[in-house]
Amino acid sequence: MKQRLIIADPLELIAEGVRSWLREEKDLEVAYHVRSGVELVELLRRRAADLVLLEVSLPKMDGIDTMRAVHRDFPGQKVLAFSALSDIEYVNSMLIEGAHGYLVKESTREEFLRAVRVTLAGGRYLSATAQHSVEQGYSYTEKDPDGEYVGLTSREREIIRMVAQERTNGEIAAALFISEDTVKSHRKNLMTKLNVRSTAGLVKYALDRRWA
Amino acid sequence: MKQRLIIADPLELIAEGVRSWLREEKDLEVAYHVRSGVELVELLRRRAADLVLLEVSLPKMDGIDTMRAVHRDFPGQKVLAFSALSDIEYVNSMLIEGAHGYLVKESTREEFLRAVRVTLAGGRYLSATAQHSVEQGYSYTEKDPDGEYVGLTSREREIIRMVAQERTNGEIAAALFISEDTVKSHRKNLMTKLNVRSTAGLVKYALDRRWA
DNA sequence: GCCACAATACCCACATCTAGGGAATCTGGG
DNA sequence: CCCAGATTCCCTAGATGTGGGTATTGTGGC
Incomplete structure (x- = not known):
């Protein structure tokens, strides 16, 4: 009956921390832990989950590329970005690529649980610092007034x-x-x-x- | 009766992960969690602990400076460096500043426990990648043949x-x-x-x- | 008082990057 | 087929960084 989460993060310790935070929650559990974007995509081909917690800084294929791949191949998949970084480039990029929210790793257990539940319920959760980044907008708005995401080739x-x-x-x-x-x-x-x-x-x- | 650890790391989630890894260990516990080097030094003035797990990447006063301060003010304090970074500069610097070992965050629970116990017992633990860095030596050995630590002012x-x-x-x-x-x-x-x-x-x- | 070292400042010469501009080729999508 | 965009290449010119020096001042330790 529990909602199943996938943690996509290179560190086992982070996955363990999340498991610990969810230990007494009756409605949530960590179903899988993958260490890279490639592993995540492979796992999603075989197993379903209610929510993916996706680190932005991943080796080789980074979180943004992974987000794009997940969004393309599994359009309905709920994904909550989860990172220590809160710069506008990452926040905006992840949201544009289809993330349903952006949670910073500095968060407390309470904020973490709120973010996960809001996202599972179909809402959009942004940590305060991420929200701040979005409001500030791209610093190069002058050069790109339409605010469009500028990707790199x-x-x-x-x-x-x-x-x-x-x-x-x-x-x-x-x-x-x-x-x-x-x-x-x-x-x-x-x-x-x-x-x-x-x-x-x-x-x-x-x-x-x-x-x- | 338990040996008491202090976690010095900006992320609560990391501390939680460590607590979780220690939950069923009868001889170990997380006594305190501090988020910065400054907090660590202040805490040590008031409370004793058997071992400090010290992240190298800390805001403002970094782990190396913190290590130096701890070593100076609390000479007997056992400290195990604990970081995602394993470059020679950090490993060597931390060891020179007095760390008793260097554990990378990528480690498994088993390696983590081994490292903690080795350090508490007075031994020196180095993760494989850290060991590798030390063996490789500074890349600028030619310019500094005596291998002395080169600090920045x-x-x-x-x-x-x-x-x-x-x-x-x-x-x-x-x-x-x-x-x-x-x-x-x-x-x-x-x-x-x-x-x-x-x-x-x-x-x-x-x-x-x-x-x- | 002497020594080591940090911090400051200058010299010359050369390497590299920055900032405009323009333009040809190729490729994929509509 | 045509267009947009990626990739490639070139030009000029100035700004900035790199790599050798040397030297003075002040500070802290021995």
């Missing part, structure tokens, strides 16, 4: 990852068999899309998503 | 934080009322000490420690 992600790995444009160009000018173009586009003004901003973006 | 940390915040040398200079040349000097020293060759490396270092 796979090539751009490839480039930004290598930038975060301390490689120069020349090295990236050599590794990808393209000209240095092309790499520069990609960096230019990346900086515009992400509204950062230096290498530091690109590195931060990539590292927050664990791409490097 | 407070001014250098101030600089590296601002670099990670996407500020240019000129902006940092203006903010700190020093010349741009001085900022360059600090960056130069930072890059040598940390053995990185670009802004990206500095940003990574700062972000891993949650300084930005």
